[in-house]
Amino acid sequence: MSSAxxxxSSAxxxxSSAxxxxSSAxxxxSSAxHLLEVKTLGAGYGIVEVLFGVDLVVDPGEVVVxxxxxxxxxxxxxxxxSGMIAATGQVKFLGESVLxxxxxxxxxxxxxxxxxxxxxxxxxxxxxxxxxxxYVRSDDQIESDIQQWFEAFPRLGERKDQLAGSMxxxxxQMLAIxxxxxxxxxxxxxxxxxxxxxxxxxxxxxxxxxxxxxxTGTAVLLVEQNANLALEFAARAxxxxxxxxxxxxxxxxxxxDAAIQKAYLGV
Amino acid sequence: MRDFLQILLVGIGDGxxxxxLGLGLVVIYRSTGLLNxxxxxxxxxxxxxxxxxxxxxxxxxLAILGGMAGGFCVGALVHQxxxxxxxxxHEKPLAVVIVTIGLFLGLxxxxxxxxxxxxxxxxxxxxxxxxxxxxxxxAWQKIGAVIVLGVMVLLFYLxxxxxxxxxxxxxxxxxxxxxxxxxIPVPRLLMLGWGLAAAVGTVAGVFIAPxxxxxxxxxxxxxxxxxxxxxxxxxxxxxxxxxxxFVVGALSSVMPRYITIFEKMxxxxxxxxxxxxLLFRPEGLFGKKQVTRV
Numbered sequence: 001m002s003s004a005x006x007x008x009s010s011a012x013x014x015x016s017s018a019x020x021x022x023s024s025a026x027x028x029x030s031s032a033x034h035l036l037e038v039k040t041l042g043a044g045y046g047i048v049e050v051l052f053g054v055d056l057v058v059d060p061g062e063v064v065v066x067x068x069x070x071x072x073x074x075x076x077x078x079x080x081x082s083g084m085i086a087a088t089g090q091v092k093f094l095g096e097s098v099l100x101x102x103x104x105x106x107x108x109x110x111x112x113x114x115x116x117x118x119x120x121x122x123x124x125x126x127x128x129x130x131x132x133x134x135y136v137r138s139d140d141q142i143e144s145d146i147q148q149w150f151e152a153f154p155r156l157g158e159r160k161d162q163l164a165g166s167m168x169x170x171x172x173q174m175l176a177i178x179x180x181x182x183x184x185x186x187x188x189x190x191x192x193x194x195x196x197x198x199x200x201x202x203x204x205x206x207x208x209x210x211x212x213x214x215x216t217g218t219a220v221l222l223v224e225q226n227a228n229l230a231l232e233f234a235a236r237a238x239x240x241x242x243x244x245x246x247x248x249x250x251x252x253x254x255x256x257d258a259a260i261q262k263a264y265l266g267v
Numbered sequence: 268m269r270d271f272l273q274i275l276l277v278g279i280g281d282g283x284x285x286x287x288l289g290l291g292l293v294v295i296y297r298s299t300g301l302l303n304x305x306x307x308x309x310x311x312x313x314x315x316x317x318x319x320x321x322x323x324x325x326x327x328x329l330a331i332l333g334g335m336a337g338g339f340c341v342g343a344l345v346h347q348x349x350x351x352x353x354x355x356x357h358e359k360p361l362a363v364v365i366v367t368i369g370l371f372l373g374l375x376x377x378x379x380x381x382x383x384x385x386x387x388x389x390x391x392x393x394x395x396x397x398x399x400x401x402x403x404x405x406a407w408q409k410i411g412a413v414i415v416l417g418v419m420v421l422l423f424y425l426x427x428x429x430x431x432x433x434x435x436x437x438x439x440x441x442x443x444x445x446x447x448x449x450x451i452p453v454p455r456l457l458m459l460g461w462g463l464a465a466a467v468g469t470v471a472g473v474f475i476a477p478x479x480x481x482x483x484x485x486x487x488x489x490x491x492x493x494x495x496x497x498x499x500x501x502x503x504x505x506x507x508x509x510x511x512x513f514v515v516g517a518l519s520s521v522m523p524r525y526i527t528i529f530e531k532m533x534x535x536x537x538x539x540x541x542x543x544x545l546l547f548r549p550e551g552l553f554g555k556k557q558v559t560r561v
Contacts, residue, residue, distance in 0.1 A: 084448075104449075104450045104452050107449055112448070114448075119442070120445070121438045121442045122441060122442065123440070123442075124434070124437060124438060124441060128434060128437075131431075131434060132434055132435065132449055135435060135451055136450035180449075
């Protein structure tokens with residue numbers, strides 16, 4: 001694979017292992033600089049192992065995507081990081097080992113996870129969903145944050161007293177993301193926000209996400225099947241195959257390499 | 268006419284108690300998303316705690332507070348020991364409902380072991396006096412039940428609709444996974460929901476016991492009226508439990524008086540009501556119809 005030297009590293013080519021590619025990950029700098037550091041992460045459901053040692057890092061404010069086909073272990077990776085399922089290996093957040101903590105404990109530390117299938121609380125109203133998103137906060141800016149979301153997404157404001165379950169898929173996805181960001185997280189985990197959405201709506205969701213991440217400095221770890229869209233959005237990418245990271249690098253390099261596109265991204 | 272009014276008012280007074288038991292069912296449903304068949308037995312158990320404290324010489328109001336606290340602990344313990352280990356009620360609702368039926372038997376057995384099988388007597392909280400309104404006599408005890416019920420509904424309304432804790436409890440009931448991801452300690456809130464429901468049941472028990480006599484079967488019929496009440500009112504509605512309780516109480520009091528066949532079957536009006544509601548308006552009068560897009 002000729003691309004190994006130009007910013008893309010592949011786990012199989014012996015040049016460098018996944019996770020410390022030539023990227024903004026900051027090798028050489030002390031690992032304390034990473035917001036999230038995942039090493040040899042293993043997880044599964046019952047006796048079925050899904051992950052076999054996933055390594056990845058996310059730096060503060062960085063937007064990173066994990067690409068992979070159905071069943072590669074993308075969702076499992078996020079669920080293991082946020083404590084929804086048991087896992088082995090190492091997960092460090094802000095330099096502290098957080099493996100084995102419950103999701104609500106991680107939420108308090110600044111990890112917000114939008115699970116697949118939107119994950120709005122359907123029996124609460126739109127406004128209540130935003131309010132519950134701020135559960136870990138106790139400052140006096142919660143109300144003004146809610147108003148800001150209503151201004152940013154007028155659709156949410158118009159329907160603030162409506163049950164979340166009655167909104168369209170795109171609206172629920174936006175609400176789920178807004179709710180996650182109401183906690184003012186340091187890291188946002190996003191599980192396939194494009195799933196089940198029309199292409200136009202998906203683009204809108206990603207445009208909004210880009211603005212929000214840039215203005216608030218929130219780091220985003222996204223898992224996606226839609227490779228082209230995600231590579232435009234994220235600065236850096238990992239490719240997950242059968243529970244292992246097989247490739248990592250800058251999005252631009254991955255996008256520009258026809259061989260990689262063909263081999264891993266199915267484009 | 269006066270005869271009818273008299274019977275109706277008696278029924279409404281009974282209904283206030285059904286509504287209290289219904290409130291406990293609604294509280295568990297709203298905070299855990301579950302129908303709790305052990306609700307009546309938890310109430311019976313904590314009513315025995317009230318009786319024990321009262322017969323030891325404590326003033327009644329203090330005994331009731333003690334019974335509510337004891338009930339809270341029983342409810343919380345039941346959740347920790349018997350419900351939580353079974354798993355997430357959202358993933359295995361049937362398993363957890365079966366556990367509540369097991370709890371029904373277990374709590375009943377435990378109460379028989381501790382307090383025996385003899386009925387105990389408890390004084391009515393508001394005395395045995397009555398007041399005559401428009402020529403109809405109404406017991407103070409029944410008026411008191413309605414007032415206490417009103418206060419309880421108001422407190423729970425404030426809790427669920429106007430506090431962060433109440434919002435978190437409703438979030439847990441609707442989607443415990445998302446609730447946990449926003450930072451809510453789900454197991455702790457479930458425990459709290461069970462404790463609160465048991466504490467509410469104590470009040471219902473204290474109002475019923477003087478009429479029926481305090482035995483381990485105190486709540487077994489009353490629970491059916493309570494279920495009828497919340498089926499009519501809607502499982503998730505506090506106001507529904509109250510309106511449902513009054514309607515069930517009134518029907519159960521009036522119908523046997525005028526339709527002879529119900530004299531021998533005092534539960535029949537409640538059952539007919541449950542059937543009719545499930546057929547024609549399954550979400551109940553005040554229940555929210557869940558609209559979920561997938």
